[in-house]
Amino acid sequence: MKLQVLVGISALVVSTTLAGFAIAQSSGSVQSLRSGDLPDTLRAEQVHKQMEGRMKRNYRQQPPLIPHSSSQYQMDKRTNQCLGCHDWTVAGERGAPTLSMTHYLDREGNQLDTVAGTRWFCNQCHVPQANAPELVGNDFQPSNALR
Template sequence: MKQRHLINAFVAVVIACAGGIAAADQAGTVRALRNEPIDSLNRIGEVPHQETRRFVRNYRQQPPIIPHSIDQYQIDLSANQCLACHDWSVAGDRGAPTLSMTHYLDRDGTQLDAIAGTRWFCNQCHVPQVDAPALVNNTFEPSK
């Protein structure tokens, strides 16, 4: 019985070593995604900065684009910093646009006093406006 366990352990070690050797052999063919050596300096292009002018919407029902930076905003399960200015109860005092009343409806259409949980993560639909180059070719044309 002990001999059988010893043989099984030996076979497992031999298989693991063979796999390691095969992986090491293939390591010489690994390439970076940018087709440059893995240890080369990673250069990135210029980062587009946020525009100060307001952008027009491109289609009906497009969520408004955020005209200010949200880099340091906390939006997680416990806090949503957007509501400090845009919640209906403070928007008038802060001079900020108030949220649409649809943000205060639950799934059944019941009116709530607080923002609905389905609308809690603002940056699921709203993004900061920036005039950045398209990531992929795009033939989209705005509606008339």
């Protein structure tokens, strides 16, 4: 009885696998979701470079852009390497901007000595500056107060 069941299951697996291969082969080539040709891979010199120095903000309360590479910074639920320079306890001696005091408030508005959990992952608001073309058209104008 057990042998018959194993043979039946094996036959089913083999036939399903072969049918899957046949369907995959007959489906044709991979196409873009945008119905166009897939672009060529960028050559190394066309990769957009990190911009050094601080860029001005375009509106009030805009999170500042990160003026340095952060690709090697560890940021997980236990470690945030950004705080090694930007936490209020060390920012002065490191010459780095201090985090806004809003980063030290919990959801109820209580002042904390450490960065609030809701502000722990810096890259949810802050992005690195890069000299890159716009992906979509943009006609945004800064507010009058910043001109």
